[in-house]
Amino acid sequence: MTHKELTAELAKRLGWTQARTSLVLESAVSIIGENLANSNSINIQGFGVFEARLRQERVSVNPVSKQRFLVPPKITPAFRPGQTVKDKLKNL
Template identity: 45%
Template sequence: MKTKEFISELASRLNKSQQETTQMIEVFVSEVVKELEDGKSINIQEFGTFEIKKKAERISVNPTTQQRMLVPPKLVLAFKPHTKLKEKFK
C-alpha cells in the first residue's frame, strides 16, 4: 500500500478529508520522533513498542582484505511488536 492509498483509506474510515488525515499523520510522526529523540520509548497499545537502543562499538573484518576496523557505537531504532500482532503473522 502506498502513502496516498493509506491516507485515502484512513480518511474514509475517519470521515475526514485527506488533508486533515495527512496533518494528523504528520503530527503523530513528529511527536513520536520527538519522544524518541528525548530517549523515551513509545508504546502503542496492541501494536508494539518503539525504542532507541545503543549498539556497542565492535571490530569488523573486511572479508576480502582481512583488514580489521573499529565500528563506533551508534543508536538504532528498534520495534518490538505486541504479542497479538505477532500471533496474526505466524
Template identity: 40%
Template sequence: MDKKDLIVQLAKKTGSTQSSAKKFLEAFTDLIADNLTVDNKIRIAGFGTFEVRARSERKGINPATKEEIIIPASVTPVFKAGQVLKNIVAENNDKLGK
C-alpha cells in the same frame, strides 16, 4: 504500501479528507521521533513498543577491501510488535496459507 497509500486508507477508515489524514500521520510520526529522542520508549497497548537501543562499538569487515574496521557505538530506533498485533498477523497469514 507506501505513505500515500496509507494516507488514502486512513482517510477512508476515519471518514476524513486525505489532507486531514496526511496531517494526522505526519503529526503521529513526528511525535514518535521527537519523543524517542527524550523518553527512549513509547508503548501503544496491543500494538507495540517503539524504543531506542544502544549498540556497542564492534569489529567489522569492509566488504570491498576485506580490511578489519571498528564500527563506532550508536543508538538506533527499533519497534517491537505487541502480542495483539502478532496474533492478527499470524491469523491472517494462516488464512493465506503462509
C-alpha cells in the same frame, strides 16, 4: 502500503478529508521521531513498542583487504510488536 495509500485508507475509515488525515499522520510520526531522538520509548497498546536501542561498538573486517576496524557505538530505532500483532501474523 505507501504513505498515500495509508492516508486514503485512514481518511475513508475516519470520514475525514485526506488533507486533515495527512496532517494528523505527519504529526504522529513527528511525535514518535522526537521521542525516539530523546531516547524515550513509545508504547501503542495492542500494536507494539518503538524504542531507541544502543548498539555496542564492535570490530568489523573489510572482506577485500582483510583490514580490521572499529565500528563506534550508535543509537538505532527498534520496534517490538505487541501480542495482538504477533497473533495476526501467526494466523496468516
